[in-house]
Amino acid sequence: MRIAVTYEDGAVFQHFGKTAQFKIYDVNGDRILGAQVVDTNGAGHGALADFLKREQVDILICGGIGAGAQTALMNAGILFRGGIAGGADAAVQAYLDGTLAESSAGCCHHHGEGHSCGHHHHGEGHSCGHHRHEGGGCGHH
Numbered sequence: 332m333r334i335a336v337t338y339e340d341g342a343v344f345q346h347f348g349k350t351a352q353f354k355i356y357d358v359n360g361d362r363i364l365g366a367q368v369v370d371t372n373g374a375g376h377g378a379l380a381d382f383l384k385r386e387q388v389d390i391l392i393c394g395g396i397g398a399g400a401q402t403a404l405m406n407a408g409i410l411f412r413g414g415i416a417g418g419a420d421a422a423v424q425a426y427l428d429g430t431l432a433e434s435s436a437g438c439c440h441h442h443g444e445g446h447s448c449g450h451h452h453h454g455e456g457h458s459c460g461h462h463r464h465e466g467g468g469c470g471h472h
C-alpha cells in the first residue's frame with residue numbers, strides 16, 4: 332500500500348491544492364517500509380489527483396481539502412483523510428495504528444454542502460470516508 336501526505340518541512344501541509352510536495356510512504360501491514368519526498372512540479376488542484384494516481388497512491392493524508400479535490404480523488408480511486416495536522420511521519424504511523432484523528436476544520440465546506448471529509452459516501456449526511464466508524468465517529472459535529 333502507498334500513503335501520500337501533503338508535505339512541507341516535515342509536517343502535513345494544510346492546503347491540498349497548493350502543496351508543492353508529497354511524502355509518499357510504502358507500507359506493509361502496520362509497518363513503514365520506506366518513504367520519499369516528491370515534487371508536484373506546480374501541478375494544482377485537479378492535476379494532483381492524477382499525479383497521485385500515477386504514483387500508485389492508495390490513501391492521501393492532508394490538511395484542508397475542498398469539494399472539487401475530494402471528487403477528483405474519489406474519481407481516481409484514492410481514499411483520503413482530511414483535517415490532519417502535525418508531523419507527517421507521526422500522522423502516517425497514527426493512521427496505521429488506527430488512532431489518526433480528523434478535524435472538521437480541514438474540510439473546506441462551501442455554503443452548506445453536505446458533510447464530507449473526502450471519503451467515499453456510505454449513506455446519507457455525515458461521511459468521513461471510513462468503511463467503519465469507531466469510537467463515535469471522527470469528531471465532526
